[in-house]
Amino acid sequence: MKKTLNERQLAVLEWVGKGCPEGTAPTYKASCQALQNRGLVKVSRRGGVWTAVLTDAGSHYLAHGTYPAPKAPTRALPIPRLPKVTAPSSSPGVPQQPRKTYTDQLLxxxxxSSGRILKxxxxxxxxxxxxxxxxxxxxxxxxxxxxxxxxxxxVEIKLVDIPEWRLAVLEPVAVPARLTRPHAVVQAMQKAKQPLGLTQPVQQRALRIVHALVTTVERNGHTCAAGTVGAGPRHNRRLPHDPHFTIKAQGQTIEFRVVQEKDRSEHIATDKELEEAKKSSWVRIxxxxxxxxxxxxxxxxxxxWHHGSQWxxxxxxxxxxxxAEIVHEIGLRGEAAERKxxxxxxxxxxxxxxxxxxxxxxxxxYAEDYRVRQLESQESAWRRATRLGDYLDAARAHVTTLxxxxxxxxxxxxxxxxTEHVARTHPMFQQLRFxxxxxxxxxxxxxxxRGWSPYGAY
Structure with a gap:
């Protein structure tokens, strides 16, 4: 049984079905061979021109999501003639309903089922x-x-509502062409020897971006403060980094860092490096x-975070x-902190x-337990006093014989x-009350x- 196509193979099949538009050909051409082995695509190269077209099985898979059913094997036996049956024709003038796709069926x-099905x-x-x-x-x-x-x-499939914050229309943030009256945070950065740890070509652009960001969030009611304005990125990314500036939105402090991206290129070893690596085995080029x-x-x-954590x-x-998205993210984080x-x-x-x-x-x-303990104490005193009274009766009879x-x-x-002591301690001779x-x-x-502390709600 043929395996179901994965998402990438299905994307390549759709690309071939659209006529192989330009843009992803170098990456998709390699995957077309696997589809040709499945009988879904026919690839040819004539006159130096690469082409790929869908087969009947490929068109069937795009329409239905499955391979076409295999045809029954033919047998070399005489086929009896059956009476000809004429299929009823559709009524003239009645349009035929289009076939329902799997997308229609899924929706x-x-x-x-209230937006959730399980297949x-x-x-x-x-x-x-x-x-x-x-x-x-x-x-x-x-x-x-x-x-x-x-x-x-x-497989669980759900149709869920998109959060409202993802549907919000964002207002663009204007970045000034020149810094005539920079924000206090930007002024602190300008006083640093190397603002934000950036190289000279990008410093002014970074300061204008920071100025536009902090002035916009302050208009929204947030507060800004400068941080370590002259620090560059650390070599070890796992260590905590000091923020260049902070923004406090509804009690939530958000730290910002402006980082300069780096381009990577193949390193060409110098003669000195090769010589040192040859002398010492621990030297790595x-x-x-x-x-x-x-x-x-x-x-x-x-x-x-909502939109993300870096731009x-x-x-x-x-x-x-x-x-605009960063400003929206600051507001969303502040609202989330306030809700929390x-x-x-x-x-x-x-x-x-x-x-x-x-x-x-x-x-x-506790009060009920105290009353029960008092009752039990009175019952115990009564039994003791009763025993003592019986004893005193016998003692008095003995005294009369002396x-x-x-x-x-x-x-x-x-x-x-x-006798006076028993009378004092006998509960029946005392007032009975709560x-x-x-x-x-x-x-x-x-x-x-039951687990709570008597000293507070914890």
Whole structure:
């Protein structure tokens, strides 16, 4: 059984189906041979001209996402003649409905199942490729996007809403041609011996970009401060870097660094390097040389990122054209920090309420436990007093048998004290009422708090 095409092979097949437009030919030509081995593409080179066209199987795969069904093998047996059956013709004037594609089927299933479907079984891999094709088809609503992933049960496909911040229309940031009244942060950079650690050709452009950025964010209500304005990049990227300047957006501090990109070229070893490497085995000749370029990169750190954490000059988009997205990123990080702060405040409030409820319940349970202990103490005192009373009855009967004299007088005095003592300690001779509950200490409440601390909401 032929394997399902991966995403790159499917992209190459679509490229051939569009007539092999220019732009990606050097990378796609190498992949066409694999498609030709599968019978989906026919490649030829005549007269020095390279061409590639779809086969019938390739057209079928683009339309349906699967290989065409294999034809049944023919047998060398006489085929009986069957009566001719005429197929019913369609009614004249009634247009035929176009065939439903897999993209249409996928979108209909997602709409019927609240934006999530799970494909399992032998066709799961095919639906993975169909989801990728549907995502590139341009038929997904502009406010939604298609997500798909492999799960243990199969391939999950979801149609989700695009976050509002990704649909926002950004206002361009104007970069001045000259710095007539630079921002205080830029003035601190200008006083450095080598501003931002950059080379001379790109310093002025970098300062104008920083000026446009900080003045724009200050108009949005944020604050800016200069950092280590004369430091260049460290050799070890794993070590923390000091920021060139910081911006505080709604309590979130965001650190910025302006870095100069470098061009890499093959290193040509000098005679001295070759001689040293020949003498010492530990000497290593570098493979590449790195030279500063005129491209700049802005790096951000701190807070929850949305668009990204770095923006780089490129041939398609200069850094000046990306400042609007950086300003938007600063605002988004500030809003995320404020939401987090409010959530933490609410969580602390809810935790305090739960702690107060736990403390109130612990006090009630402590009071109930104290009453039970008092009741048990009274019951124990009653049993003791009852036993003593029985004993005193027997002792009094014995005293009456004693002859008059000092011994009987001493016994009667003892009986009188013992009787008074039993009367004082007997609970039935005392007033029965609710006991006064003493103020509990922290250790008294711990057994009833179920993990909470008696000293605070933690």
């Amino acid at each position: 209909e299933e997602l709409e019927a 399992s079984g032998p066709d799961a891999d095919a639906w993975w490729n169909r989801a990728a094709s549907a995502s590139r088809s341009g038929r997904i609503p502009k406010t939604k996007e298609l997500h798909w992933q492999r799960l243990r049960e199969g 570098p493979r590449y040389d790195y030279t500063p370029s005129e491209r700049l990169r802005i790096e951000l750190s701190g807070g929850q 780089v000059d490129s041939s398609e988009c200069l850094l000046e054209e990306q400042l 702060r409010l959530a933490e405040v609410e969580e602390a409030r809810q935790r305090r309420l739960r702690w107060e409820a736990a403390m109130a319940e612990a006090r009630d349970q 002859p008059p004299g000092p011994e009987r007088m001493a016994a009667e005095e003892w009986m009188q004290w013992a 006991p006064e509950i003493p103020e509990p200490r922290a250790d008294d409440l711990k057994p009833f708090l």
